[in-house]
Amino acid sequence: MSTPQVSRRNFLRTAGLGSAGLFLGLYLPDAAVAMVMSEEEAVAADVYTELTAWILIKPSGQITLVSHRAEMGQGVYHSIAQIIAEELEVDLASVDIQFAQGNEKKYGSQLTGGSSTIRGAYKNLLKLSASARQVLIMAAAAKWSVPVTECYAASGHVIHKPSDKKFHYGELVVDASKLQAPKDVALKPRSAYKLIGKPLHRKDTPLKTNGQAIFGIDKRIPGMVFAAVERNPRLRGKIKSFDDTEARKVPGVTNVIKIAMGVYDMDREGVAVIATSTWAALQGKKALKIEWDDSGFEHVNTPEIYRKQREVLKTEEGRLLKTQGDPNGIINRSKDILDVVYETPYQSHATMEPLNCIGHHRGDTVEIWGPVQAPNWIQDYISKKMGIAFDKVIVNMTFLGGGFGRKALMDYPHEALVISKAIGLPVQVIWAREDDITQGPFRPGISYRCQGVIENNEVSAVKFRTAGQNNDHFRSGDNGKANRSTSEGWLKPYFETIKNISFADVLFQTPVPTMFWRSVYASTNGFAYESFVNELAHKAGKDPLAFRRQYLKEERAAKLIDKIEEVSGWRNKGKTKGFGIAITECFGTTVAQVVKVSKKKGEKLKIDQVWAVVDCGWYVNPDIIHAQIEGAIVMGLGAATIHEITFKDGLVEQRNFYDYKMPRLTDIPPIEIHIMENDSDAGGIGEPGLPPFAPALTEAIFDLTGKRIRKLPFDMASI
Template identity: 75%
Template structure:
């Protein structure tokens, strides 16, 4: 189904064109209603007609012709700040670089979910934005045609103007907004075919790049408001411990330090205690924190070490069938009777998010309301959490979004904004709480470390059964407790077409809990699942004496997958590679996009493995900007290299062993291989791209190492210099 056909079937959405801002602007937005009919209402009328439902003004055109776009999701490097403007510019026929973009506040009634996660911004909004923009364009054309007393068909829009074809007469949008605001929006708006796009699909320069280059962009850590104080917090290193006592004498002697007190930070359904140091500057607060003397109460919970965590997981994989997420056929029975089968365990580590911009947040508690400013991925979640914790009306928790210097899921957590609120409440003033890199490394939350038991059977060169069991922490349990169901992400990353061609498959989750806080990490569970499942498919291919690419082709029978495989073979020269040349393949699905990686490796003369090249083929359906997609894939590969071969979070006696980049090292430029990225062209629904480029890299790399050396790697991270 095409984009234009899809937008006509949008359910429970009404498109509004309203006269707003005292009649001086044309505002277009969306509001939730029981039908999908366009309506022409004032904002007050819209609210009266739909109690509690407010208009979301996404596009505003003033009488000067200036176009303002309200960006409802966070910009954390993934490019939505630019891409949303690119969509608007295409159908509205305005200059992409003339659009003013404003980050908005959290307001679920106006914008729906504002969670920036799951690579959801473009795929969740593009159809609405296309139709909104086209509707604005058509209303402006109607206004011009009416003024000239000519048929609409004689007029067209271009570069912010409506032009009369026969006469060449021209009116800019600003001259038309008042007339346009009085017209009834057309019900059916024809959208452009992809072949007609002039802006979408082009790799134009990002709107936010100059702002981030010249320092104009305001990140959370840059934000300042009147009367702002600054704070840091010394938190229990064992994550769930309490404050037994503290001595603030030395801290209070540090110039600039004004207050020291105990603070409690909510982490979903538990609490974490610490001691806050408030000062006139962040530097003073940090020095005061260093001077603190704190005695901790660490009783009442386990002090786990990494070897114990994975030993427990492996034991569970031996003895428990776990909770079934999905099953078809009889994989257990087939495997039990099979002559040719595999039963292996894969292991993935805990990982830190290590965002470039350390965690920070400004909060101002004012008895009847709270206002928050910062690098937040999920303003709606913060409003929910803080309002419930404080017993305050949700609408009185105001969340203002800034640019984020990286998020990866960490900054969707409401813990750090809530902590800032508690500090502000105590001191009766606005405060910015800044985490150090050591805080970030030692406090989490982390990507959960997971072990997988993978069983499979082959017969006559094909797979007859697959059985996967996962033992690792469930992120959902931190948010809403244990509901007794399998982790809903147990099969994440595994391609859906496999279910159609492999008749016996099961996925199970073995519940596993620790005091360690975990949360979403880039590509969430696909980043760990993908390593286990795609590595295991490679093992089965070799056991069946099948080329790994041919095995995937055998079971990925749909046309879209076949075209992806064709492209992967074409760009990498897969079929012309030599035996033991060091090639590995993996394909994963993540947030409605399928991404295939082929990695080529070779042996270094000095020992170890060199990653020569990575070919990536992306099928994300309808897309906006190829350069942004490629940048996201490149960044994902760099992040995946680190997670697979360089760093991990480990625990000893309940405490994190890593503290900063000296012992949680990042990939260096010399570690980065050549990358060749290709995007499939089709008009399928848009998938995400902020995350899907990551999961397939690790298994493609380890599969390539097996092809070169015959050594199978089943545990991450591994030392690539000693393989």
């Protein structure tokens, strides 16, 4: 997947289309990068013309579409192309796809996080693709000297209707790139879509069934060497001294150096072993003898963390994020308060592809190749940290073997560049699985104090307080405000019916670095808040689904509830026990899930089935949605019942998949997924399927056994 040569001479002139700044793809190169090739030369060499930032066409007709975001399993590599192909009128099968380099000016934010790619870009992509199609039609009409209205586009060609004459796009692209698209290009109505909304096969699938897909770890650069780094296991400490005698004896090891990798505002010290193969580097790393300096910060213990969180939640009001009515007043005068604490664990992202990155420090310019979620953040961070001009930080994306938020951090690209700078060669740093599990950053473990008052079988007040690490503090320090994601996951329509409610965040800090983890705060908030909704429903003597119908009056939510009730069999379940429901919203998408459990005497608790209903508004590919929801449920299952990160004396107690265990094929219940059809704006898909699973499961267990689980993870075998 080499970057095609691009003629930057000509660009689609669409100025005035849409509001400036929102309409991307209008990137105009500065003179310095303009192609030196003449038009004739460019045609003869069959180089690409960049019709927009996302659409490259060769004179021969070959079309390449650009994925400006990271592909980590969520399907944007395909979905972006599926959107463009619709309005551009090209056959999806015949186009190539390439990853963009980091370039925020050209593509807007490339941070692949917050399930933002499609919902953030689809309107722009539709518009620029339609504009590109329109100028191609205009170019053809001009060549034929016929009215534009007599021409139309189909399958990568412009056809003159009356005469059936046709040009392929390659024959038109150079002319088209000089034209200005009309201001109001008509977009297709949804009903006219031939591609969008269809469960088309992913274009990256074939690459992933024969070893052809190049992940970061597979990338090779001429002259590159390999490195593995032993970092301070207490996540913050420094190095007192090290002995590399044995490491240097490992065949293939060429160098050993002390380095520091930037993680947010701190520098984490480590010893890098450089070698001619990955294995030699890993062996050399094992042979290092290092004495660490672990002074100057707290060595955390997991039981302590949760004891302290409970303590501050007992006494402190925290920083208010949202409040309405007078929840405190009602709670203070009430004699019957539902007052419970939920606990959620620290988690590792544990992407299947361990962290890795190639860095090449060339002095004024630095370049990285790797599985990265946030090319622009890397550019920004490296630029500041290493004193390199922003534009001279070149970031090349590969396929990602999973991301889940971890690969949006800049630490491992920085580390690769630090080593490359020291040795003067391109170097691929690889993290062993043990590094991946023990080094973090982790999803923060958060405790939630939930208080509620039921009067006359109705909710009169709800008060939520959270105590857990705020990811933002690691980026920019404590800003004195509540975590802005304190209510993430909570359904907004509840604010209409629960008149007295508040969300607050009690400051809680540890030296453990934390990072977004799939569905971010909703992944833990959802468990606490939706479990609490279930507890409130029971206290009010209401069926948990009926309770939600009563308290979620907004139209989309109501339809979602109807649908989950219908598909899960809730409506006709009668006295059958073992059903649990939860509904959460994050990143613009609401997901309802019902879990059904059962238990035979002497056997382990069994999840019989999971039903999920997704309301994500406008969508591209229903099969990708199904896949994402399935995957999110499996990941949620692992986080709720199988694994957690714990600390003892500042050290992570888990090391690899033998003690940070993963769900396996045999653990997976049948999963049935439905998508709501409506014309609302697109919501995210990669993450929103995760949060409702844990509270739906624990509610199902409560329904079956009367046992309320308020701490994750829990062992299904213990039920």
